[in-house]
Amino acid sequence: MGSSAPKACLRVQGTDIVDADGKRVILKGTATGGHTNMENFITGYPGHEHEMRAALLEVLGPKKYEFFFDRFLSYFFTSSDAKFLKSLGLNCVRIPINYRHFIDDLNPSEIKSGGFVLIDRVVDACSAEGIYTILDMHTFPGGQNQGWHSDSGIHKALFWDFKDFQDRMVNLWVEIARRYKDNTWVAGYNPMNEPGDPEHYRLQEFYKRVEKEIRQVDPDHILFLDGNTYAMDFSGFKEVLPNCVYSIHDYANMGFPGNEQYRGTEEQKEFLRKTYERKVAFMKEHKVPIWNGEFGPVYANRQSDGDEWEEINRWRYELLGEQLRIYRGDEISWSIWLYKDIGFQGMVYANPDTAYMKLLKPFFEKKKRLGLDKWGRDDKHVGHIYQPVVEHFKEEIPERFLNKRYPPHWRVEGQINRVLRDMLFSDISCYEYASYFEGKTEEELDELAASFKFENCVTRDGLNEILRADAALDSVEVHRCKGLRL
Template identity: 75%
Template sequence: MAPSAPKACLRVSGTNIVDGDGKPVILKGCATGGHTNMENFITGYPGHESEMRAAMLEVLGREKYDFFFDKFLEYFFTPSDAKFLASLGLNCIRIPINHRHFLDSLNPSVIKPSGFKLIDRIVETCAAEGLFTILDMHTFPGGQNQGWHSDSGIHKALFWEFKDLQDRMVELWVEIAKHYKGNTWVAGYNPMNEPADPDHVNLQAWYGRVEKAIHEVDPGHVLFLDGNTYAMDFSGFKEVLPNCVYAIHDYATMGFPGTGEPYVGTPEQKEALQRAYERKVQFMKERGVPIWNGEFGPVYANKEDDDYEKTNEQRYNLLGQQLSIYKKDKISWSIWLYKDIDFQGMVYAGPDTPYMRLLKPFVDKKKFLGLDKWGRADSLHIKHIYEPIIQHFKEEIPAQFVNKRYPQQWKIEGHIHRVLRETLFSEIMCWEYASYFENKSLEELDELAASFKLENCVKRDGLNEILRADAGEK
């Protein structure tokens, strides 16, 4: 028997998210990244989703292309997934969405009904298990940030330079708000994932517009507003908007390969985690508004990595320390990530599934080449190629300008990798990825897509038990 729907939408009250009775609610859950917004490291393709899909269409033809991706979307999240997540004590699922499910760039004034049909199924599936959902717009036309996950195909955030793109996304959110108005299982709307506005003022203007437009048609639902520069910078935020929660992303570099020292729980490491968190939430604490950590979580080693059990134990301990920080402040959180191909996921496609058997040579090659930014740890095969390029840039660009390009945190090497590897190299490699699907029958394509069914996935028990223990604490 499905649980009864909450009698009212969640809302903001002081520093809390509260239910219809005014009782504080702490949302604890995960994101279904890789599903309604695909990402390269999650399912194994290179570069940007739209480029991968174009290559797949070229190889498969329209009928097989539609069949494969329809089946992928069907199998990736089913009632079994919702039941599993509820069994862990989680209560909220963040749904990352690619805007292309709703908008066609060649016909931008028409919002596609198929987008609502797709998201409705997930919202309803979660509701049947008593799970709230947060609708997260993960990509924007032109790119709201410089990352592959904005699916822009480029390395610039052009969304901020074109008012017609900004207007289009406000209009889309108005239609989404009209559609979900009164749906009390929807915890709220995350209007923009990880914005990166170089000027630090365009984001504030757009948030002001979209908040007003959404709340004019749907005053009941909470908005979850990410900070600038990938949800880590609130220095440009000047005002608190009504019925809004403010969102950080709190990744720890100690949980990633090739980015520094492993986490062993020293007082200095614990202090570094606390300090990074406090810097991000300073705005919220000063203004007395709720905090939502929309993304966090380590990358895990697999059985092909040296000392993988020791590495994963260190990263579980890191995760536990982060959760203890959030528990102290009683904030809501959504871990990244639910399902993938054995990288960060709470569950992952099994190594003996048709998809993983087929794509293993390509996934290994992509890892060898270091094409994905997320968790990249360069081998000796790569370093001797890119290090001279980086050094050349540093020698030829005056020191005061070498790290001037936004985001400055990436430094010059990060921007070089973004253009050469994550954009150009990866775009061309999309055709090689798609070639693995050539001449596959409908039956074979169905089996490949079914590799992502929960019953064909491996559960990462160490991670899931940590989440279960935290979710069970009141």
């Protein structure tokens, strides 16, 4: 039996999100990344979603291509997934969206109705379990940032340079708001995931414009606004918009390969806190709510990480627990990244014995060895190939210019890897990925897609128990349990 709809939309009241009765609501949940916005490390392809889709279309042909993705999108998130999240006590799901589900770049003035069908499935499955949803636009024409997850295929954020791109997305948001304005299970709209505006001021202009246009058709829903430079920087923000929650992303490098391993030292804990406090300084100064829209480490496994995989994961769970303790101190809302994948970060993941995992196992192993995915990249097998290129740049470019390219925290190493591996090598590798699907029947394609059904997935119990324990803490218990060790 579905849950009755809230009487009114959630809204901002001071530093809180409140319901129709003025009761504070702390949103705690996860994101369906890899579904209505796909990403390489989540489902195993290389590079960018649109490149992977083009390669699969060439191999499968239009009929089988449509069949496979229809099944994949149907299976990836169902009522079973929503029931599982409800069983953990989570009350919110962030839905990352690729704009291409709504807009064809060759016919950008027409909004495709099929996009709403996909989003409705998730919203309806969650609302039936009493779970709020947040609609997150994860990709933009031209790319709102320089990363693979904007699905632009390039290393520049051209969205900021073309008003035509901006007009398209404002118009799309108006139509989305028109569609969901009366749906009180939708907690709000996240207009742009991880902006990367090199000039900093254009992001605020876009937010003001899209907020104004959305309010014309939907005056009630909250907007969740990411900071600039991948939701980490609010230094260029000058004002607070009404009924808006401001969003950080708070990934800790200590939870990823190739970085200092988290060991729970006081210095490491202090570093986590200082990083968080820097990100939320704007919200605390202006006394507005905080939402941590993405965070969470990645996890090791026996097959690819050797005998130390359990010890690695133990410390990464400790890291996650420490982050949650910091968030409880400010009683903020959060959405962990990620719900479902092929075994790297998800709360649940496709069973290694499923058809998709067995078919593509050799390719996954090769992709990991080559370090093609930026997310959790390990260079132990190919560092000797790329490091000379980095050294060449450092030898030929004066030091004061090396890291001027935005975003500066990527440094020259990150810029080189973005172009050579995330783009060129990965784009070409899409054809190899697609070749595994050659000659597959519709029955076989259905079985491959069904690998992502909840019933065919493994639950990551260590992670889920930590989230369950935190979700169980209500606003009163927060004060009693600040010292809880998960």
